[in-house]
Amino acid sequence: MTRCHARAEPVSTDVRAALVGVRALILDADGVLMYAGRPLPGAVQALQQLERASFPYRVVTNYSSAHRRTLAAGVSRSFGIPVDPRRLITAASAAAAHTARHHRGEPLFVLASADALREWDGQRTLSADEADRPDARLGAVVIGDAGDDLSFRNLNIAFRAVRSGAALVAMHRNAWWVTARGVTLDAGALVVGLEYALDRKAVVTGKPSRVVFRAATDELTEEAGRPRLRLGDIAMVGDDLRADVAGAHRAGLRGVLVLSGKTDAISLAAAVDSGTARGGARPDAVATDVGSVIEALLSAR
Ligand SMILES: [Mg+2]
Structure with a gap:
């Protein structure tokens, strides 16, 4: 006897309906605004429309190798329009906001x-030598994309500090990524190694963690003013079902998927049909690209 397999309801393409009442936006960078450092079609105009409409938004990315000012300068050059670094939130800036909130005044x-590291200006960061002193009492250890500074010595200092009571914070758990040299080991692999040695999990600050969404929603709530912004009035636009859509849903936000990046219509349909899009990863709507989302958003107001 064959079992009747009911196909899941397709994801709505009515972006306008999904965005009614939305008063602030979070945009992913890679696969939404840019690909390989270059703007995707319609992305420049989308940002210009948001700026012209004074619509509150933040760009949230797990990229964490540079300060937001450096990142904004690079995007400004590539997009040919000024990009305000205050509109950007990275896994690094979210980690700095996290330690400022939870480890204020403590050595890090x-x-x-x-x-x-300039994201921590104004906080008490220690050098490896200072952190290695027997009397150092660290509030937190933060592991990010430090390249060769992710040495055995430095990871051992981090290991001992956490064993002595410091919190373990990681920007992400990404295992590897692609650079100009090809596939490259990423800092997340070392984070997982530390977690194994310590038998505890790090607080991750990048997407899909609530930490980075919290950093964005706090700023947007302040910018949106009154009436006070509710989390459900904020929509995340991303190309990743797990990092963007499920992360947004867990943070209480709406999630719109665009097909301009790592998820195409076929893989979306497969995820919805197989049920892997459950657990918060089923988008509230799907759109071809960010340009059509912004058009729907501004016309829904
Ligand atoms: Mg992306």
Whole structure:
């Protein structure tokens, strides 16, 4: 006897209906605004329309190798329009906001690139030598994309500090990524190694963690003013079902998928049919690209 397999309801393409009442937006960067560092078609105009309409938005990315000012300067050059670094939130800036909130005034050992480390200006970051002193009492250890600074010595300092009571914070758990040199080991692999050695999980600050969404929604709530913004009035636009859509849903936001990046119509349909889009990863709507989302958004107001 064959079992009747009911096909799941397709995801709505009525973006306008899905965005009614939305008063602030979170945009993913890669696969939504840009691909390989270059703007996707319609992305420049989408940002210009949001700026002209004074519509509150943030660009949230797990990229964490640079300070937001450096990142904004690079995007400005590539897009040919000024990009305000205050509109960007990275896994690094979210980690800095997290330690400012939860470890205020406490000594920190942050493994990040020199440029990204500037996100901690005004907080007490220690050098490896300082953090290695027997009397150092660290509030938190932060593991990010520190390249060769993710050395055995530095990871051992981090390991000992967490064993002595410091919190373990990681920008992400990504295992590998692609650079100009090809496939490259990513910092997440070392985070997982530390978690194994410590038998505890790190607080991850990048997507799909609530930490980065919290950083964005706090800023947007302040910018939107009154009436006070509710989480359900904020929509996330992303190309990743797990990091963007499911992450947004867990944070209480709406999630719109665009097909301009890593998810195409076939893989979306497969995810919906197989049920892997359950658990918050089923988008509220699907759109071809960010341009059509912004048009629907502004016409729904
Ligand atoms: Mg993306």
